[in-house]
Amino acid sequence: MNAIQIKNVTKRYHDVTALDDVSFTFEHGKIYGFLGRNGAGKSTLINIIANRIFTDEGEVLIDDMPAKENMDVHEKIFCMSEEDLYADGIKVKDHFKWIDCFYESFDRKKAFEIAERFGLNTGKKFKQLSKGYQSIFKLTVAMALNVPYVIFDEPVLGLDANHRELFYDLLLREYENNERTIIIATHLIEEVANLIEEVVLIDKGKVLLQESVENLLETGYSVSGMANNVDAYCDGKNVIGYDELGGMKIAYVLGERFPAPQGSGVQLSAMNLQKLFVKLTEKGGN
């Protein structure tokens, strides 16, 4: 089943085309990494899926129903927003109460449990929370909603390393217990590399790549050595970027990896997902 289908979506702001005829599908029951640079169009698309803003062209279907102003869809999906949509002056526990009124699928008991795990003081007002705890409040709401589709937009912004580990851990347990479609938009790519199954990478309002993490890591590798040796080895290969230091060079390559011949003077190594992302989006030009 096509859980979330993005069909030819275009969105413009004045003279900027934030999304340019974007089409792809989030399938049912997977954990996605929704990646892209700042300004690539991720949050715009999330806001369209969440029915917070509208497309200029194209549409979003959720379980084959149009997402736009559709109450049946509303109960199926929740999009945590990077922006602060919560009233500043209301206490966390009162926010939980309000959300409980609006969402049948909200599990208030679970929300308090998650809040406790993170040490979130539910007696505090939203504006009194630190940036990290504002993120924790928002991800708590998203995790306590028993909807089949959840989108997290920068869920770990401002969280310390312990709380990030706790979030990844809770998310994975949640996913194992209830098969859901989970979409995570994050800049901390290396940290979610073991969590996500598939990557959708958007760049400058277009889909640059949709691929399983396994395939990506299998086909991406780095070649290091003296610059002339690296250049010779990489001739004819799909080089997506370089780093240079003095006479040394590291080339980043996508494609089948053949062992370096004896005497070629180069060394092949695995490439991590974050480096792959950086090089792919650099190639697109800054």
Place this chain on the structure above:
Amino acid sequence: MNAIQIKNVTKRYHDVTALDDVSFTFEHGKIYGFLGRNGAGKSTLINIIANRIFTDEGEVLIDDMPAKENMDVHEKIFCMSEEDLYADGIKVKDHFKWIDCFYESFDRKKAFEIAERFGLNTGKKFKQLSKGYQSIFKLTVAMALNVPYVIFDEPVLGLDANHRELFYDLLLREYENNERTIIIATHLIEEVANLIEEVVLIDKGKVLLQESVENLLETGYSVSGMANNVDAYCDGKNVIGYDELGGMKIAYVLGERFPAPQGSGVQLSAMNLQKLFVKLTEKGGN
């Protein structure tokens, strides 16, 4: 020379002791990682060093001069703040103009150069910038000030992976060209592990550890295997934390590493700085 000396600093907010008789020194010409969990007291101490708030007890000396309300100190140090101290409605380029008036050591040309490298639109008002670009604006100001002591508080909050790489790169070049004392408070510990020379770790308002990164990584290691084998191997060692999965266990140990004896059924591996941090601050109790 003791660049920045923290002497018996205590700071209380109502019934909370944010800093509890803290004493340590940032030495001249090093790059420090100033680490700690959310709420550990990092920002409080940075604000005291920056003369934005005052201690209840103790003092901060900069080049052996008291930092409190001292204009001679003012020109020696700059503390980037996690909080937004910049007027919302003023354009980035006008902020640069104002800072230029207040700080003799501000290099406005350099500020515009750095802004350009990051693609920061200097014609935008502060409040129009995304969270990532607000951080970029703040780190640009900090980098364009030619002061001997710079403190960055969460400089990469909201930055994408490419911009984080660029920041680390610029910082290292900067450090190589002008020997300065650079202090970075960040939650992205693994990313700065190669950048920083020394770690100051504070936890619940106290200094838990001050150590070179090299020593820390040399003495920290993990022991994995079946739980009973791991427990047997770790007996009498300084275990700072565990992870468990089914009958498997990973123990995190600080101390001299001896090869595991044949047949012990355990495997020893290096521990990264972030994991070390998580386990040390967990041990303190959440």
